[in-house]
Amino acid sequence: IVSLVPSITETLFAFGLEGRIAGRTRYCIAPPEAKDVPVVGGTKDAKAEKILSLQPDLILAEKEETPRELVERLEKEVPLYVADVESFEEGIRLIRDLGEITGKRERAEQILSALEKEYAHFREEREGIWRKVFERGERGEEPLTVAYLIWRKPYMAAGSSTFIDAMLRQMGLKNVFAGRERYPAVSEEELQAAKPDLLFLSSEPYPFSPKHREEFQRMLPDSRVHFVDGAMFSWYGVRMLQAPSYLIRLLSEMVKPL
Structure with missing residues (x-):
C-alpha cells in the first residue's frame, strides 16, 4: 500500500x-x-x-x-x-471503507465502536459546558462565533464543506465563514467585519505560533485568540479518537468568563 x-x-x-x-x-x-x-x-x-x-x-x-x-x-x-471527507459522517464512512478495502473490517468496526462511545461522552460534556455558559446569561442562547485560520499571507480560513467546519460544529461553535466553501482567502477587513468571538490559529498547514498573537490582537481586539492543534481538527481516521478530550479541554478554556 x-x-x-x-x-x-x-x-x-x-x-x-x-x-x-x-x-x-x-x-x-x-x-x-x-x-x-x-x-x-x-x-x-x-x-x-x-x-x-x-x-x-x-x-x-x-x-x-x-x-x-x-x-x-x-x-x-x-x-x-x-x-x-467534508463532514463528520464522511469521516466515519472513511474508516469503514478503509477496513473493507484493506481486509481489516473487524478492526475498523472496533475503532468505530470506540468512537461512538467517545463522542457520546463528548456530547454530554459539551452540553454541560454550554448549559453553564447560557446560565451566566451573558449572551442568551447564542453560540460563540469563531474564525479558523489555516494560512497567513494571504489569510485563509476554513469555510463550509470542510472537516474543520464539521469539528467546529461538534463543539457547538458557529463558523463566521460558513457562508463560503472550502478555504477562502479573507482580508483583514473581512475578519474585522466578521467580529468573531474566538479566533483559532491552526498549527498546520501554516505553523501559527504565539509570536503571531500581537498581529491578531491588534486586528481583532475583542476576539479571544487561541492556538489550536490543527491535526485535531483536520485529521480524520483514527485521530478522531483523540479529538474529543482535546476539544473538551479547549472548550472549557474558551468559555471561561473574561
Whole structure:
C-alpha cells in the first residue's frame, strides 16, 4: 500500500498494517514508526515513478490534496481509493471503507465502536459546558462565533464543506465563514467585519505560533485568540479518537468568563 494522506497512514498503522505500507509522504509522521517507510514526495508533489517503483497493489489518495493529474496517471496502473471527507459522517464512512478495502473490517468496526462511545461522552460534556455558559446569561442562547485560520499571507480560513467546519460544529461553535466553501482567502477587513468571538490559529498547514498573537490582537481586539492543534481538527481516521478530550479541554478554556 502507498498512502498519500497523513491521517490515513496513521489509520493503517492502527489497523495493524505496518508490514504492508510500502510508501508514504514526508508529512506522514504519525505514528513515529512511519518514519521507517520510504517517502514518495509531499502530499501535493508525490512522484508517480517513485510510487509505481514500489509496486503497490493499492494507493490511497485525497481529493483536495492529491493533484488530479497524479490520480489519473496512477489509477491507470494500480487500484486507487480517493478519500473525500467534508463532514463528520464522511469521516466515519472513511474508516469503514478503509477496513473493507484493506481486509481489516473487524478492526475498523472496533475503532468505530470506540468512537461512538467517545463522542457520546463528548456530547454530554459539551452540553454541560454550554448549559453553564447560557446560565451566566451573558449572551442568551447564542453560540460563540469563531474564525479558523489555516494560512497567513494571504489569510485563509476554513469555510463550509470542510472537516474543520464539521469539528467546529461538534463543539457547538458557529463558523463566521460558513457562508463560503472550502478555504477562502479573507482580508483583514473581512475578519474585522466578521467580529468573531474566538479566533483559532491552526498549527498546520501554516505553523501559527504565539509570536503571531500581537498581529491578531491588534486586528481583532475583542476576539479571544487561541492556538489550536490543527491535526485535531483536520485529521480524520483514527485521530478522531483523540479529538474529543482535546476539544473538551479547549472548550472549557474558551468559555471561561473574561
